[in-house]
Amino acid sequence: MTKNTTKxxxxxxxxxxxxxxxxxxxxxxxxxxDIAEESGVPLGNVxxxxxxxxxxxxxxLEVRESQWAALRDRLAALPGPRERLTDYVDMTIxxxxxxxxxxxxxxxxxxxxLKGGGDLATRSNALFAGPIDYMAEQFRALGHAAEAEDLAxxxxxxxxxxxxxxxxxxxxxxLKREGDRLxxxxxxx
Amino acid sequence: MTKNTTKxxxxxxxxxxxxxxxxxxxxxxxxxxDIAEESGVPLGNVxxxxxxxxxxxxxxLEVRESQWAALRDRLAALPGPRERLTDYVDMTIxxxxxxxxxxxxxxxxxxxxLKGGGDLATRSNALFAGPIDYMAEQFRALGHAAEAEDLAxxxxxxxxxxxxxxxxxxxxxxLKREGDRLxxxxxxx
DNA sequence: GTCTATACGGCGATAGAC
DNA sequence: GTCTATCGCCGTATAGAC
Numbered sequence: 194m195t196k197n198t199t200k201x202x203x204x205x206x207x208x209x210x211x212x213x214x215x216x217x218x219x220x221x222x223x224x225x226x227d228i229a230e231e232s233g234v235p236l237g238n239v240x241x242x243x244x245x246x247x248x249x250x251x252x253x254l255e256v257r258e259s260q261w262a263a264l265r266d267r268l269a270a271l272p273g274p275r276e277r278l279t280d281y282v283d284m285t286i287x288x289x290x291x292x293x294x295x296x297x298x299x300x301x302x303x304x305x306x307l308k309g310g311g312d313l314a315t316r317s318n319a320l321f322a323g324p325i326d327y328m329a330e331q332f333r334a335l336g337h338a339a340e341a342e343d344l345a346x347x348x349x350x351x352x353x354x355x356x357x358x359x360x361x362x363x364x365x366x367x368l369k370r371e372g373d374r375l376x377x378x379x380x381x382x
Numbered sequence: 383m384t385k386n387t388t389k390x391x392x393x394x395x396x397x398x399x400x401x402x403x404x405x406x407x408x409x410x411x412x413x414x415x416d417i418a419e420e421s422g423v424p425l426g427n428v429x430x431x432x433x434x435x436x437x438x439x440x441x442x443l444e445v446r447e448s449q450w451a452a453l454r455d456r457l458a459a460l461p462g463p464r465e466r467l468t469d470y471v472d473m474t475i476x477x478x479x480x481x482x483x484x485x486x487x488x489x490x491x492x493x494x495x496l497k498g499g500g501d502l503a504t505r506s507n508a509l510f511a512g513p514i515d516y517m518a519e520q521f522r523a524l525g526h527a528a529e530a531e532d533l534a535x536x537x538x539x540x541x542x543x544x545x546x547x548x549x550x551x552x553x554x555x556x557l558k559r560e561g562d563r564l565x566x567x568x569x570x571x
Numbered sequence: 572g573t574c575t576a577t578a579c580g581g582c583g584a585t586a587g588a589c
Numbered sequence: 590g591t592c593t594a595t596c597g598c599c600g601t602a603t604a605g606a607c
Contacts (some may be wrong), residue, residue, distance in 0.1 A: 203590095203591095218497065218499065219410075219494075219497035219498065221408075221410055221411070222410070222497070222498065224581080224582060224583085225582075225583065225584085226581090226582075226583095234591095234592095235591075235592050235593075236592085236593090237584095237585085237586095237591080237592055237593065237594085238590080238591055238592060240583095240584070240585080241590065241591075244584095245583080245584085246582095246583065246584090295497075296493065296496065296497065300546060301493060301497060303546070303550055304485065304489075304490060304493045304494070304546060304549075305408075305493070305494065305497065307485065307549055307550060308407065308408035308411070308484075308485065308490060308494065309408065309411065310407065317550065318550045318551055318552075320550075321547065321550050321551075343559060346547060346556060346559070346560070347560065347563065349543075349547065350540070350543035350544045350546070350547045350556075350560055351539070351540060351543050352543065353542070353543040353546050353547065354538075354539035354540050354541065354542040354543025354544070354546070355539045355543070357489060357492070357493060357539070357542050357543070357546070358510065358535060358538065358539045358542065360493075360496055361492055361496060361506065361507045361509075361510050362507055362510075363507075367535060367539075370532060370535070371535070371536065371539055374536065392572095392573095413599080413600060413601085414600075414601065414602085415599090415600075415601095423573095423574095424573075424574050424575080425574085425575090426573080426574055426575065426576085426602095426603085426604095427572080427573055427574060429601095429602070429603080430572065430573075433602095434601080434602080435600090435601070435602090
């Protein structure tokens with residue numbers, strides 16, 4: 194148990210550094226030396242925890258997925274589906290400043306991995322699949338069973354587009370405006 | 383003149399290859415050797431036309447901008463603003479198959495360069511500025527002067543989000559559905 | 572202007588002492 | 590489990606003959 198805790202401690206530091214650096218400068222640009230330095234772990238020791246760089250990419254995806262799981266649990270505590278949908282939008286708006294600088298944590302990672310090809314590209318669609326499935330559930334609860342999947346896709350799509358525009362123009366307000374539009378849309382459904 | 387034509391011939395081949403490769407596999411992943419091979423130009427000779435790799439990135443941006451200029455001229459030939467807006471959406475839909483595989487030619491490039499940092503990141507927002515300005519003009523002509531910029535941003539944003547979703551799920555139909563939604567929206571304005 | 576050969580640095584990955 | 594040293598490759602860029 195002590196051994197596992199220690200091991201998880203260093204591994205976690207590495208993953209945390211990898212997530213942060215990949216978000217700020219991109220996965221491909223981030224070197225193992227960067228990750229080692231940021232996490233205070235000697236370069237050679239990284240390979241005890243991860244056999245390849247792609248294994249770190251996998252761990253990054255896991256973190257992003259677990260972050261969604263945590264958010265989903267928080268949304269579940271809200272009174273109804275409309276509140277959950279609205280809060281999902283609000284969460285993105287609250288993060289607008291980061292998004293305008295580095296892009297959407299899910300979207301920018303997904304876009305990069307998709308271009309990279311390989312196993313990580315294939316796995317990356319799980320990032321959107323989770324939220325979309327959950328949002329479709331909420332639309333169903335709102336009585337839009339037939340078009341629930343479409344509505345959920347539209348919501349995620351709109352947030353991604355707005356995030357890219359906000360990043361491109363380096364203007365958080367762009368994301369806020371599109372977010373407000375989405376909240377009006379949700380309120381009217 | 384002959385000299386210029388010859389020079390432009392090889393330069394054009396290099397740029398064409400660079401645009402295609404950067405679209406298919408990403409700018410960063412594309413090496414000068416890749417570009418040299420694809421265009422049939424020896425590696426060492428590339429540096430006669432481009433001092434650095436970033437200079438090629440610049441040329442790629444120029445190509446994308448000139449492609450927008452060509453599209454804008456074609457849209458100008460249409461009878462009215464509503465037709466221009468609708469056709470812009472249709473153009474993306476027509477390219478759905480490529481978008482689902484490689485992403486939006488503008489969006490995926492923009493996203494990658496934005497993460498890369500440096501001069502190319504700064505320059506990349508020109509990709510969206512052109513279309514958005516033009517679309518805002520069309521919305522103004524439709525009598526939405528006050529919110530024209532907002533509407534144009536929304537249109538571009540929606541297309542970008544839909545493109546990313548289509549790429550992520552490798553499904554052109556996703557883009558078609560969101561495109562249809564946008565066309566209905568335009569028709570109702 | 573063109574092309575071959577190569578320098579130079581950086582990155583992923585490994586060896587092996589401790 | 591940890592860490593230093595280093596290998597081997599690849600990518601950008603340059604030298605210099607033609």
